Amino acid sequence: MTAPAEPRPIVFVVDDDVSLRHALVTLFRSVGLQVETFASAPEFLQCGLPDAPSCLVLDVRLPGVGGLEFQTNLSAAGIRIPIIFITGHGDVPMTVRAMKAGAVEFLTKPFRDQDLLDAVQRALEQDRIGREEQKSLAGLRGRFTSLTPREQEVITLVTAGLMNKQVAGKIGVSEITVKVHRSNATRKLGARSLAELIKMAQILGLDGAK
């Protein structure tokens, strides 16, 4: 078993209360999680995100930019990090707003440690999957761009449901040539069947109808 060594997951904590930050550090370390803490949202942004599964434990009430506002800012900036909110006094509208915006959990202080740890595990798992998807999408894109323009054209039309003969007619080459382009492209993309090829086309957002 020689799976590539996965980077250690990391939990970020943004809370303006110093003793709560200390407590959270102790708790996360006790279960072997790497943790970094910040007193405010801008401080967190300055640190830069690592290339590892991570999640953010965010206080709702923060100096300057509040937690909910910060959540909006992050998603507007295209930064996708799972968020667990913690608050001293949660109300229903606040919870609804946070959850709708994609928060993993909304915990009211004082919360059970297991609830927080479970939420953190879920958030890290979510981030791991997200990262993998992101990675495989990037790989697929790379393989697709490595195709010749003709191959790309053929694959786009084939995955749109056209027969080899129709494709040949459409781009003005012989059916044999289409077959060659198609088998080369399928190999380069790493697809084992037409079904897999169509799935890839969907992920890539190819549209043969145009």
Added chain:
Amino acid sequence: MPEEQPVLLSTLPPSRGQERLALTVAALLLVAYIAAAPFMHIHLASVDAFIPVVDTTLLLTDTITAALLFAQFSVLRSRALLALASGYLFTGLLIVPHGLTFPGAFTPTGLLGAGLQTTVYLYIFWHFGLPCAAIAYTLLKRTHHETPQAHGSARGPVLASISIVVLTVSMLTWLVTAGVEWLPAMMIDAMHSNASWHYTAPFIIAMSITAIGLLWVRRRSVLDLWLLVVLWAWLLETLLLSTTAYRFSLVWYAGRIYGLLSASFVLLALLSESTMMYARLALSVMAQRREREGRLMTMDAVAASIAHEINQPLGAIVINSSASLRWLEREPPDLDEARAALKQITSDGHRASKAMESIRSIFKQDGQEKTPLIINEIIRETITLLHGELHARGILLQLELTARLPMVLGHRGQLQQVVLNIVMNAAEAMSAVTERGRVLRVCSATDHSTGVLISIEDSGIGIDSKNSSRIFDAFYTTKSNGMGLGLAICRSIVESHGGRLWVSPRTPHGAVFHILLPTGEPGGEP
């Protein structure tokens, strides 16, 4: 002793503007009267429709005025108002037979079997009626203090008054129609009066003057003011008519128009005042509602800040205790980590109890009377407490305290908390500032001699104008290291002292917090 009084025309003192307006109207009436004097005896054509038109208008205005006054009576239960309302009703009702019996108005000799003398007698009764009612109103007003007798139904007295008035009017009408031959003659023919009229008119004039004199001395309300204008017009009308022995002379027409005007003035005044009062009432009800909602929101914010203040250390305690359990349950147990977490619990516990204590000290009302305070002393004490903190943060402090400010009635500890909070806020707002000086300016001054104004200025990051009201909400904060209890509580403290707390931007950088505290009159209510 200020008593709870419904705000009505009959109780409200007139404003300067209203007094001026009434005086202007009275002056204009006088000017018109003097202007008419040279043309006293010009004879004009007799317009038969004139009297029905004037009388119909008078009937309407007088009865509406009576109805409005009865309505005021039903609120205030003042017998004076009942008398005046009855007077107006009497005048209004007596106009009916007057119009009907006026020769030439409906038939050449008048309806109701009227004789030659009928109309002039009705006119005399009518013109005695209102001054009499005004005198009764003035006298009753004096003996009968404005204590509202809200008990019992108003319908009884009102119905009784109306019945008496209707009965009197009917009897008088009967007297001047069926029994007119028993009365001395006033009219020579349908156009000319004899000397008896000239002897009667001075009585009406004397009555009007008496009423004006009495009411002038005892005038208090808006109603009194306009009643004076009516009596004035009444007097001028009678003066005009007393000088002419001829119906349908210019003076006669002028007198009638005076009568008409006088009735309309009061009605208009009553109506416009009522409308304005209604509008004001509606506004004040709205303002009250807003204020109540504002207070509820502040209470909510205060409750939330307290919850925050307590939940924060509580949250840390719970997390630390579960973390220390986890360290102990490890194989082998990590005693050092567990010990560190337990130490944290101790200090968080102390912090929670301290927060509780400071909340209690703020809201402890009993045994803590409001005392006259020297605001500058409170500022100096608080600043002294924070001196080290400000110095450590590299903040330059400028104190500009105005000497000999009036004392403020308040709770020393609470106001200290407010100043402390806002100063700490200002200090924290400047912690991110590196490119310019960190300057904290604390000033005290009088505010239009109604209060003391404390302003706390910083050169920090400032507050967005869109956030300047939000910062007093519970869920918004610009500070947080556990000192003080937040702006929501500050605001509720200042408001409980009858003052205001607000923030404005400072140019070019920073914010100014203003605390306005009213200066209690010595011995007065706060």
